[in-house]
Amino acid sequence: MDSLTQIVLGAAAGEAVLGKKVGNKAMLYGAIAGTIPDLDTLVGKFLDPLTAIEIHRGLSHSIVFSVLMAPILGCLVSKIHKKAVATWKDWSWLFFWGLLTHPLLDAHTTWGTQFFWPFDLRLAYQNIFVIDPLYTLPFLVFLVLAMRLPRASAKRKKYNRLGLIVSSGYMILTLILKGVSYQKFTDALDAQNIKYTEIDTRPAAFNTILWYANVDVGDAYLLGDYSFFDTKPISFKRIAKNRDALGKYENSETVQRLAKIAEGWYAIAEREQHLFFNDLRFGVYDLEAENLKFVFSYQLVPNQYDKLDIIEAKRDPEAMKQVLSSLWSRIWGN
Template identity: 90%
Template sequence: MDSLTQIVLGAAVGEAVLGKKVGNKAMLYGAIAGTIPDLDTIVGKFLDPLTAIEIHRGLSHSIVFSIVMAPLLGWLVSKIHKRAAATWKDWSWLFFWGLITHPLLDAHTTWGTQLFWPFDLRLAYQNIFVIDPLYTLPFLVFLILAIRLPKTSAKRNKYNRLGLSVSSGYMMLTLILKGISYQKFTDALDAQHIEYTAIDTRPAAFNTILWYANVDIGDAYLLGDYSFFDTKPISFKKVEKNKAALANYKNSETVKRLAQIAEGWYAIEKSNQDLFFNDLRFGVYDLEAENLKFVFSYQLVPDQYDKLTIVEAKRDPEAMKQVLSSLWSRVWGN
């Protein structure tokens, strides 16, 4: 999830664990704990682009990281606040829960997280977009109401628990909505007598009303969308996998690594002499557009040794405005 959401969650968890003893310090260090796992993006800036993608939400988002770092950070903060009512063990518990809830939340997004690192298993439930105002804003409001009250106030504890309950309840609702939308897509495929081997669904940006689906039909994919306000049947657009375009690069180590990141959901695009690797898990900017542009697209560039490197396709700010306008319109039905 986005940084603000992780800060709010971390602060609320910190308050729940240690708020009665140390007051707003619990929220402060909870917020810090909720931010720490995403520092892997800073590490990624010193690595090649492909490795940076691979390590994102890896080690720092694991149970191992939380278990190792919590007592170290707890010890450090206990030394800084020697006069506080909290012990080293108290601070360690705060950091553990602040660290571990970060990847637990990220596991609900499309990118997912390697919670069980070093095992090669990425959890990605794909039931919430990385930025969802309906999850974050009510949570933030309850946290602000709580932070203004004394640490011994019963209302403070009540507001914080309400924030955690409302956000958790909304998360449960998104899982139900995902299940309903999944059924809508499979019903549409059955009604259109389309045979498929796999289907992958996820919410559109900033909401859980509009949902997207990728459908594997063998040598191609079908892309579709469904809004809970739709009145017309679901239609699908075909995207060829086009893996033959890789030619001599089909067994390239770079392609294999990208394919693993994309969990097999990718298509190759050839424009003039340039090759592009399109990660289908994050969909396209506008499914209604004539020429589909994928959100995560990487140009495959041969180096002097004829090995492939990657360059992430740049996003056009003006085009993004049109995309947001189209998204808002599409949410309200076809």
């Protein structure tokens, strides 16, 4: 999830663990703990682009990281606040939950987390977009209300608890909506007599009203969307996998690593004599556009060693404005 959401969740976790003893310091250190796992993006800046993608939401988003880092950070903070009534164990417990709730929340997004690192297993429930105002804003309001009250206030605890309950309730709702939308997609495929081997669904940006689906039909994918306000049947666009275009690079290390990151959901595009690896898990900017542009697309560039380097396709700010306008219109039905 986005940084603000992780700060809010971390602060709420800190308050729940230690707010009664140390007041707003619990929120402060909980917020810090909630941001620490995303420091892997800073590490990635010193690595090659492909390795940076691979480590994102890896070790730092695991239960192992939470267990190892919590006592270290707890010890450090206990020395800073020697006069506080909280013990080293108290601070360690706060940091454990602040660190752990971060990957638990990220596991609900499309990218997911390697929560059980070093085991090669990524949790990605794909039931919420990385920025969802309906999850974050009510949570933030309750946190601010709690922050303004004395640490011993019963209302402070109540507001913080309400924030956790409301946000968790919304998360449960998104799982239900995912299940309903999944059924709508499969019903549409059956109604159109489309044979498929696998289907992957996720919410559109900033909401859980509009949902996208990728459908594997063998040599191609079908892409479709569904809004809960739709009145017309779901239609699908066909995208060829086009993996033969890779030629001698089809089994190259770079392609295999990218394929693993994309969990097999990828198609190859050819533009201006260049090859592009399109990760389908994150969909396209605008499914109604004539020329589909994928959110995560990497140009494959042969190097002097007859291997492939990658260059991530840049995003056009002006095009993004049009995408947001189209998204808003599409949410309200076809």
